[in-house]
Amino acid sequence: MSSNPALQRSSLSYFTWAFVVTAIGLVLGLWLGFATEHTFGGAMKVFFIVSVLAVLEISLSFDNAIVNANKLKDMTPVWQQRFLTWGILIAVFGMRIVFPLLIVVIAANVGPWSALVMAASQPEEYSRIMHEAHLPIAAFGGTFLMMVALSFFFDHEKEVHWVRWLEEKVTAYSSVKGIEIAFVLVVMLAFSEVIESQKGAAYATTFFHAAIWGLLTFLLVEVLGGVLDRSQQVLEGAAKGGLGAFLYLEVLDASFSFDGVIGAFALSSNLFVIAIGLGIGAMYVRSMTIMLVERGTLAQYRYLEHGAFYAILVLSVIMYVQTLAHIPEVITGLGGAALIGIALWSSIRWNKAHQAK
Numbered sequence: 001m002s003s004n005p006a007l008q009r010s011s012l013s014y015f016t017w018a019f020v021v022t023a024i025g026l027v028l029g030l031w032l033g034f035a036t037e038h039t040f041g042g043a044m045k046v047f048f049i050v051s052v053l054a055v056l057e058i059s060l061s062f063d064n065a066i067v068n069a070n071k072l073k074d075m076t077p078v079w080q081q082r083f084l085t086w087g088i089l090i091a092v093f094g095m096r097i098v099f100p101l102l103i104v105v106i107a108a109n110v111g112p113w114s115a116l117v118m119a120a121s122q123p124e125e126y127s128r129i130m131h132e133a134h135l136p137i138a139a140f141g142g143t144f145l146m147m148v149a150l151s152f153f154f155d156h157e158k159e160v161h162w163v164r165w166l167e168e169k170v171t172a173y174s175s176v177k178g179i180e181i182a183f184v185l186v187v188m189l190a191f192s193e194v195i196e197s198q199k200g201a202a203y204a205t206t207f208f209h210a211a212i213w214g215l216l217t218f219l220l221v222e223v224l225g226g227v228l229d230r231s232q233q234v235l236e237g238a239a240k241g242g243l244g245a246f247l248y249l250e251v252l253d254a255s256f257s258f259d260g261v262i263g264a265f266a267l268s269s270n271l272f273v274i275a276i277g278l279g280i281g282a283m284y285v286r287s288m289t290i291m292l293v294e295r296g297t298l299a300q301y302r303y304l305e306h307g308a309f310y311a312i313l314v315l316s317v318i319m320y321v322q323t324l325a326h327i328p329e330v331i332t333g334l335g336g337a338a339l340i341g342i343a344l345w346s347s348i349r350w351n352k353a354h355q356a357k
Helices: 012-037 040-060 062-072 077-108 112-121 123-132 134-153 164-172 179-199 201-236 243-264 271-294 304-321 329-355
Strands: none
Touching: 012 040, 012 271, 040 271, 062 077, 062 243, 062 271, 062 304, 077 112, 077 123, 077 243, 077 271, 112 123, 112 271, 123 134, 134 164, 134 179, 134 201, 134 304, 179 201, 201 243, 304 329
């Protein structure tokens, strides 16, 4: 028997808190549904919406958990724990409650309290404002995630290739400085032209400005993360993956959340129902991240990480396309899950082939 406690621990035990939060969230959903509609049918409707939102968030966040685990494995235990505690609070309360409120505060030019009152008393108006803000959010989040994915593939130190014929060519060009930035800029310009032809110059300008901010945010986080970690190494004696990595993961988590938060308003216009459903999903992402780190799953399945970054790249393109046409969130979630599933299957085949030798 293995002496590693993480390997002796059952997989289900990682999800204990997620199950507890699920039970509490579903009960809250039932209560909220009955409190707002005063019927058993209304309570069951909200219960169903909360359940669907939780499943949607989990399906959209498989790749998020894998990328988190990839970064966390290089962080110190102290910063790992900080991300898994502070990070989940920021993810649930910050991105699922504060972020949608902040959008309405800016878009409607009202105070935070007025936005909260609007969410409670005028959910349809609140939802309308959220949907109108979708264009800049999709442009910002899509650009950031595209840079995240391309930075993985344009890496001269990358030795393991899943789609070999493609990834070997990409890696060969990784020594060209700024090639991924140039690629993203070309995509941004192309989409801006299409948006201008279909929706007008004002929409194209909004898209391009938001996309530029997404690109700048990625570059600033990379620079700031390096500076913070270097300073921390001096102060703490070669501490690896500290504050800079924490900051990077928080911005990355936020980018993953954009699509889910905006898409959730297609199922419900009630901020509190959305917060409960997505909050449940966020707990499962946290549990999956912990399991991946402790059990060394990324090392066991060599192509799993590749699948996650392909899923991120696809998600970034979908976010761009959503500025022109609606794409159901179910397609986004299933597409990412399918890529990760294929990567897992490829990894298992590789393991069996090399164990037989």
